[in-house]
Amino acid sequence: MDAMSVTWETRELHTARPFGIARWTHASYPRTFVTFAQGGVEGRGEAAPNAFYGETRGTVEAVLPLLAPALTDPWDWEGLRERLGAVMPFHHPSVKCALEMAAVEWCARSAGVPVWRLLGLSPSPLPESSYTVSLGELGVMRGEAREAVARGHGVLKVKLGTGQDEQIVEALREEAPHVALRVDANAAWTRHRARRLLGVLEAAGVEFVEQPLAAGDLEGHAELRRFARIPVVADESLHHVSDVRALANAFDGVNLKLAKLGGPLQALGALRLARAHGLSVMMGCMIESSLGIAAAAHLAGLCDWADLDGALLLGDDPFTGLKWEAGRLSRPEGVGWGVELK
Ligand SMILES: [Mg+2]
Structure with a gap:
């Protein structure tokens, strides 16, 4: 098997105008982009943390190093869920989302098809x-x-x-x-x-x-x-x-x-x-x-x-x-x- 890697980068994204809901108004949103690479193919995911679900830029960046090693075999989707749950059974859904997105896209790109296919x-x-x-x-x-x-x-x-x-x-x-x-x-x-x-x-x-x-x-x-x-x-x-x-x-x-x-x-x-x-x-x-x-x-x-x-x-x-x-x-x-x- 080729060497695999999971890397990530956080960017601040900005709404064109401040966006308000009942709980808050924000104009800047930290989003962490995760890439899983193996054999020249990359799969990508995004973590969009929301404070209502207990997540911030800080929690995302703190737990990614703990959760990323769970992504070993991208084809093993059930195993990924179980391994993520074994490290962190609850919370951090946006980080788990980014890793699952990366695994699924890696598989689709390896097969040369859109994910929905x-x-x-x-x-x-x-x-x-x-x-x-x-x-x-x-x-x-x-x-x-x-x-x-x-x-x-x-x-x-x-x-x-x-x-x-x-x-x-x-x-x-x-x-x-x-x-x-x-x-x-x-x-x-x-x-x-x-x-x-x-x-x-x-x-x-x-x-x-x-x-x-x-x-x-x-x-x-x-x-x-x-x-x-x-x-x-x-x-x-x-x-x-x-x-x-x-x-x-x-x-x-x-x-x-x-x-x-x-x-x-x-x-x-x-x-x-x-x-x-x-x-x-x-x-x-x-x-x-x-x-x-x-x-x-x-x-x-x-x-x-x-x-x-x-x-x-x-x-x-x-x-x-x-x-x-x-x-x-x-x-x-x-x-x-x-x-x-x-
Ligand atoms: Mg709603």
Whole structure:
């Protein structure tokens, strides 16, 4: 066997404008790019840490030297998961994701095929991705929505969890009367507030609501869902493949993100489990480069909804190769993940 190596580099990526959700506003995102090399072939992965899941640039850089040696035989995907779990059974999902992405891409590139072919996934077109209007001053949000519609986006997602959520929903609906509108409360509402806001969302023709209540409040979500006439989708409540079963009683759908589930194979496992339990499925993302988005895109053809605008929000995406027409992302057709460093 040729010598193998696992190397990584952290870069600060920047959104074109500051990006706000209920918990924070940031403009800079540390993303760690992992490369597995063997026999002249490289496989690449991205770690997009999120503080909500206990990860930072510091934790990523601290655990990578401990977890990287688990990547020995890239074809042994089950073994990789087990070896990662033996070192760190819990947490650090974005680092595990980067290593799993690198292993899977190395295999696809060795075989000379796109990852979706390697995984035997259906070549169906991707659902149109939502474009996120970030939280901010109402006039600025209106402007962002107007610009997105003018660029051809047909699905907008808005982050809520403020004292003026009613006004935001009404303003965006007024600004963009013909687009599909989705809202994400990022776990910011109380049960009482969520009940009141459901009426506003339904009146505005909102398509679904993502994570209205605290991550651990499954009972509250189950109760809310009984009154809701629109789907209630889990995001922060889903950390791990094994959470899916419990969520089926409390939600109508789940938002799968590679960086929180621990990689594309874990996301695929969660997707199959979600389908088996009758859940709708959204493929989501963090603010991440086109490398991470490409990995999600390979799975997105299996989903009902896509929310893959993370790299579109960047001003300095290091990768190129994804084909977007407004919110319509084509399935990557290149070998591996189908993107290249600029
Ligand atoms: Mg969300």
